[in-house]
Amino acid sequence: MCGIVGYAGSGNAPQILVEALKRLEYRGYDSSGIALHEKNGLTIHKKQGRITVMEEALPKLAATVGIGHTRWATHGEPSDANAHPQVDSSGDIAVIHNGTLENYADLRSGMEAAGIKFNSGTDTEVLPHLIERHYDGDLLTAVRTALGDVTGAYAIAVLHAAHPGEIVAARNESPLVIGFGEGEHFIASDAPAIVKYTQRVAYVRNGELVCLTADSVEISDMAGNIREPEIEELDWSFEDSERGGYAHYMLKEIFEQPRALQESLLPTLAEAIIDGLDLNWRIGSISIVACGTSLHAGMVGKYVIEQLTAIPVNVCHASEFRYSPPVQNVGGMLSARPLVVLISQSGETADTLAAARVARQQGSHTVAICNVGGSSLARNVDGILLTHAGPEIGVAATKTFLVQMQALYMLAVHLAYSRKGIDLPQLRRWEQELRKLPHYVGQVLERRSVITKLANSLTQASSLFFIGRNLGYPIALEGALKLKEISYLHAEGYPAGELKHGPLALLSPQTPVIAIASQDHTHAKLVSNMEEVAARKAPLLVVAQEGDADALRLSERVITLPASDPVLMPFTAGVALQLLAYHVAEELGCDIDKPRNLAKSVTVE
């Protein structure tokens, strides 16, 4: 999704903005641009394509204040004209925008009828014209009034030629963070953009505006009430968000998983584990709500929570949950408030945020499992279970998936213990098992060379199936998602038992099947499914635990996982499939960290 940065200080603004935009590349984009305050007014430089294309076209500039943008097209194709900043008729007002304006078409046709000429196909272009209309010498007031005319989601930043040194920014739904340096200030969509310059940040809230200069930051709301910024110190540094010798962020992040698990594990699960909400009430049901990889973590969590607590759990796509009919309390049948667990690494996914809002409106308790403390989701739920994977830059989620699953296991164990479903020795055994996770994951990482060889045998596939049962099923879904998003090969995840209800018709020597063989009560059934695959001459690759004789009998291609309690297999198999997807994509020469059409933070619906 689009990325926003802004700088006011005494440094070289174009260099700082370009550098900061590069740190937001992971969000996905198709064009970039900057606007600078210069002696004779504003200058705009924007280009379709990679940031380097815009950078190479930049003349030497000495400006010290400016704004920058990476665009991920929503309204209007990727092009120089549609890139941001967008300007008003005089070219004195420049606006960058992340989000979508719902009423832009009405506003635009009204303006066009009044003779205003539009130069782009974007929704954003209405904003500089609106600001121009309301401008009366005070930029902040003009922006505030203009925002009163629009509906939709936005984070914006605005420059006006008559206000050198000043940036006005605002947010509604799309994220925005302020960075506090020495004699300089920053704004950005996400902290990795500015962490090279400062670790002191404050998050802008929905409905707030910021007026920023080198020396001052003023936050106000739509009514003009001032709020003091709440400055926080980031607990990760620039080095944490660098590639550190790895060919891609994705690979680096796969290898960071043992540490991420270690840092996210709570010292004990006997006491409260959710910040801001105790769980000592009768939980009638749990809904886990998320998107993409986070949803797959939620599906793994469902099995474990239901096994340990007997509380019914349903797992919902956030995009469906947000429009589901309100829960009716028919005849008092819902005697206990439901718990809704929202999972999001970024905490900025539009559908998940909307689902949190709906859940609260419906009277549910809400808990977020999230990797970003100051995110919108973290601040709009009753309780939070924070994961500590550090920044994840690669578009494909890897380390955050593992810590999300770990958080759900911790939640399951805590709920089971606090409801007397397990006793203290059992709780301690679980804690011990969870402490072994970094070690098991480390062992999978050591088997990378075997996985690389197997990956090479998959690159010519016309389509791939990932199958699993029980805890292996969500991992099959995740394996397929990881592969398709970074390698562009078509892949589907299936419950192994469903193969014969349709997909078997597609099997051939060109459609490899990857089976996730959990050593649990479903193992024998999965072996039958693998036999069915082998009988159709589809190449079979098995992800199995050490000592799985069936796997070795049925296929020469086996990724062996360390022998662990089968309940921990989603972690080891998950990592093996991440490496498999990575090496297939690498062999195919794909843009692994920035797959086409995808964005890291999906901040529009």
Ligand code: F6R
């Ligand atoms: C896949 C991937 C996406 C995200 C999804 C939700 O690798 O990264 O499927 O998992 O967009 O994102 P968050 O967790 O930020 O809400």
